[in-house]
Amino acid sequence: MLDNLQLLFVWAPIINVQIILEGIFLGAVFALSAYGLALVWGVMNIKNLAQGDFVIMGGYISLALSNYNLSIFIILPLVMIIMFFYGLIVYRLMIKRVIDQDMFTSLLATFGLSLLMQQVMNLIWGPEVQIIDLDLPVYDAFDGFVTIPSIKIISLILAAVLSIAIIIFMKKSRTGQAIRATAQDPRAARVLGIDTDQIYAFTFSLNSAICGAAGVFVSVIWVLQPFYGITYSVRSFAIVTAAGLGNLPAVITAGFGIGLFEKYVGAIIGTAYEVAAPVSMLLIVLVFRQISMRKNRQAVK
């Protein structure tokens, strides 16, 4: 570990740039998926344990589409549309019925969904890892020490554009306002004539679409495997727990934070801990929350 520290800060500090960049790219994708999770959680009080699997599913659909040699700019909206309708179906068949139940139910129901999705994806695409290589140029800087594949930059920009689009949508459009109203007080919203069921359906489907987008990025930057979903789910939960539900800037910051944390833990302590890092982060956040709430003699509910 000492060697790693020395390497990072004394001998070749330039590689910090690479690590930071990796952390940011990682964080961007998580932040997206975390935002979707926060949306569903805040509006419908559903904790979607299958979030990561939605992401992977988006990735697989993107893989299937890539066989037609489409550009990523076309694949992205296509995947989002397909995932939107998938989310709608899941909502109508399943989620609708667990909204009013106790919290654990929604968790477990989505876990069952996660299991189902993983296994179906496994049956369709097999347990081997799949990748999409778009063969786009790679930029390098600092004498080759820092390399950035252009696909990562494109993904980052697209993710940012998407986030901004969603924010504007939530703020300005009528549906967006209806969603926020429902989140604040469903009964009042109903009284005011908002069809909360429609809103819930839309919100869940929107989340599904957002996950699909995140999945597209995952498929072109990293690898897809039917069982990787849970790691994305855990990271999303960690971000949402740390940032709180309503706060988009906080979600984004937390997303980047976790990405950086993961990469630095890997660089300093060892890659063996890279998966344990976001999970531990989740625990640490929960503990801190607990401590701060204990001051008010409350519990983290």
Place this chain on the structure above:
Amino acid sequence: MINKFMLGVGASLVLTVSSFTTATMAKVEGDTITLGSSISLTGKYATNGLHTQRGYDYAVDVINSSGGVKVGGKTYKLAVKYYDDESTPARGAQLAERLIQQDGIEYMLGPYSSGMTKAIAPVSEKFGVPMVEAEGASRSLFTQGYKYLFAVLSTSNLYLSTAIDLAAESSSDPSSIRVAMAFESDPFSMDVRAGVVDAINKYGMKIVIDDQLPADLSDMSTTLTKAKALKPDILIVSGHSKGAATAARQINEMKINIPMIAMTHCEAAKVQEKFPKAADGFLCPTQWVETLSKSDSMFGTAAEWNEGFKAAHPSYTSVPYQSAQASAAVYVFKEAFEAANKFDQDAVRDAISGVEMETFYGDIKFSDAGNNIAKPMFMRQINASGNYNLVETAKDMAFPRKVAY
């Protein structure tokens, strides 16, 4: 009215009925010798489990159609009974017991992967059931003193130690070589690592990066970033197909130029197809090559086995060595049955132990511990056009690896 007592009785009845409906198959029935195998048809090893099963089945077909197995003057056909172990060791052990106790199996073919074999070997050993396995390469399988376990493949410690040997050969001062390595956290990769570390210590080389990659991580960027800063002389990666795919992609992205790069599972991950530019120069170990100049009377040369297998399974463009070694395992059984000339388990076990033959897969001769000591691992290198060249000495290697990204 339902009460728990009735439920208990009901459960017993269900189990009773199920037990009657399970067919009991004796090891030798009529003119068929039934071998048993717990194999991964689902789960993370499913792809290779399937390659293995096909290898077994192909050999069974060829042997049966070439006159079967002759024991005690009678001719027998071979058959295999399979159970899906779902790539879970505990399940594999359970199924092995079921094969032996319930189905009466007396001879077994191995499962896929070292982990599964490690779970099943104690069971077959306990029951005195000879098992010839073709997919569990971990060397620690052969230090436990098992008498009934035999493996036709080379053990895992040899996979990448050859790369270290090649590195030493191509340098004037082996002890000055600096090694970077990354291994996945799973039993097989850790075994490969042990072999590499042994070789490194033999030459007195220095390890500058020694990373362990979590099983569900698809990102090696941290390791590669460090490698860029530390400039090692050789990079070694082992992490099944996922490791190879991730490594190839990120080596490409990060424009890594290290003089030697060696990794396992290149063929399985198809790196030369997906990342032709980066894969140029990769050293890849393999248990078997289809251009091998070995042959036998049952399957012919390696090339002929290859053609025959492809004819049976046209979807394969290149046949993975997992299938080849599976066929070899079945062939060992045939030879052993005929040599023992009876079906007594201990006699067959001794016959297997005494097997010494050349096959399309390579030479087979078992050490006292049960592993095959007559067959080496082959090292191949991917060239710029995506083909695999056999590397037998350092001179055959394109060195150093310099790719213009």
Place this chain on the structure above:
Amino acid sequence: MNNRKTILTYLGLGLFGILGPVLFPAYTLSIAYLWMMVLMASTWDLLGGQMGYNSLGNIAFFGIGMYVSAIVQVSIFYPGGVAEYTSAMGSIKPEFTASQYYYGIFLGLIAAGFVAMLFSLVFGSFMFGLRGPYFAIGSLGLAIAVAEITTTINYVGGASGISMPMFPGDIEFRSVFFYILCFVITVIAHFLLRWLYSTQFGLAINAIRDDEDKAEAMGIPTRIYKQIGWGITAFFMGSIGAVAGNMAGFIDKEVAYPIPTFGIFMVAMVLLGGKGTLWGPVLGAVIFHIIKETTWTYLLGWQWVALGLILIVNIVYFQQGIMGWLQSRYPEMFGIVVDKGHVQTKKQDKAEA
């Protein structure tokens, strides 16, 4: 439930338990796993159903117990330790005599239980401030973290895993031996839980489930009770983990911490049978296990899909589980007095007539 039925039930199950391996020797291990599932479900329910703390990470104790037992079993005779025994080059090959093996395994079992309990203390210190879904997610994260970190500990073989000591003695006896262990541990746990639920402790944890803040306000030391509950769960999960490790013969991260499988099975079983009842988890475990064993071989490739579907259907459409449903349909069977208000029962009608 009235006494006669209870005694009959225990008699029936007891007979099945004792005679099972005798009547169906080929299924011995399968029935042993059945008891294991019953144990997992019952202990989960202590925290989940009775106390309202749904944990998705109890399986962490299973794995901890497994590893602790392995360490104990090997180290008492080979102080060099487990790491040498498991190293890929297999430097030592331990030979255990029968008495050494049995001594080791019993010690290992008990140590596993206690160490797991210790861990539950440590975990409890930071986990119990969380409620509801946070506790669930947190416990899941905990299990994942424990699993990952175990692979980095070289002393227990890291990612290479540990080959457990071989069972000395005859093959059929091996299955029976492990069967007895599973059965006995499960029976002890069941009766312990049964007794617990009938005491103040049982009432207290139900109170915690129903409204923890009120319970605290009433003076119930919730923190202590929560800890005791998790401690008991951890103890039994650890012990059964030790047995499972020996049964499997080879331990690694996947065997010890089957989070997406057994970790969730225990929850599914309880939901199927009915949360918060003594027999619900047992019933759920039995049914689940039977379905699993009989369909696994016939639904090749689709068994996990089926499981996911069962889980979803169960939760979405059939929340209260079988016991819950039975209790609402036939409350008299369970000794629950339903206050019918001024709706008269038949007896009352007769009496008044």
